[in-house]
Amino acid sequence: MGERRLTPRGRERRRQLVDYAAHRFAENGFHPTSVADIVGGLGVGKGVFYWYFESKDDLLAAILAEAQQDLRRVQQAAIADEEDAALRLEKGIRASMHWFAANRHLVTLTQFAATEQRWSAALRRGQEVALADTVKHVKDAMVQGQIGDSEPEVLAHAVLGVTGHLARELIHRNGESPDAVADAAIAFCRHGLLG
Amino acid sequence: MGERRLTPRGRERRRQLVDYAAHRFAENGFHPTSVADIVGGLGVGKGVFYWYFESKDDLLAAILAEAQQDLRRVQQAAIADEEDAALRLEKGIRASMHWFAANRHLVTLTQFAATEQRWSAALRRGQEVALADTVKHVKDAMVQGQIGDSEPEVLAHAVLGVTGHLARELIHRNGESPDAVADAAIAFCRHGLLG
DNA sequence: GCCGCTCTTGACCGTCTGGTCAAGAGACTC
């Protein structure tokens, strides 16, 4: 199948399937949620599902790919006109926090996908891009003397780790605001435990 | 069932099931791995499985609980005779890195469990304990003036986030040594990006 | 050598799953 040409009505239906399925998968688990659950919840026949997607796996792959693209798009838009490297990092963190807050289900789904080899392979490219983006800003900030000189990849991983973990624990679990959590993440990335 | 009294032979069989299943679940995914896969791989009949566990879910619950207990036991042993709060934090991070390196499959499984509500409830208590342990050391270090004065819970989350993420990315994915990664994590937690 | 307990076997079962498909509905063109 690969690409099917869709009318506006078809594109709307596809979006509906992607959104609804992503929420159900995140709530209930990917495997425990059946295709029948999805089409049943939407009140359509099973054939609708297989008109838009080759398989249940194909749908999850689409959800993951679109999530990664959307997050990156938001990040790039947030830092587009920022010349200062350290501020690009900060704005990227803040934009990510807002995206994580608004797309909790996609965060959960990405985390799930990372735990099964079949899916983690599909995630890898997007995660490499995210890492490369962060590494670039870290290196730029080093050149400008804004941050200390050590391994940029390790620092980038640490930044992504703090950001993701604080989003899950403080925004998703504790219900704190994205901006407050972004402030905390930025502060920790800046100075560590030294405050 | 709850508790079954087991002979030494039975305890050995149970361990074999837990270990083998944990590896298969982590490699292949929990849902895609069937009970038949597990008993087949071990060369025993299906009844063996249901002699030791009420259900497949029961087995996963046991794996998760034992993993959390084991990690905490290792952490406590590592910091037992350390009086300095900041060093307790560092030794805890280092011990965790070694445990993560030696128990990659359990890390993956825990991450999976966090993505399905049924399991994340089972994880919560253990994670709260891990957080409380970390918070305690952070507070102690604050009192001793070793680290800056800000919200201990947030800092503890950040420390756990960095540790877990660097373990997955640098140890599991890149194959770096637990000690090197522990050094990196400790450095980042100390000073952030300032190096 | 019998008993009783722990442990093992594997055929069997009801249920549910992802996926198919022949049939047809709607809408747009000419």
Place this chain on the structure above:
DNA sequence: GAGTCTCTTGACCAGACGGTCAAGAGCGGC
């Protein structure tokens, strides 16, 4: 209003799954 293309229906299927159970093996004590 015929023809065509997109989209929808839902009964159907083969296979796989988690879980059961009657039967029996191994092994200890006595």
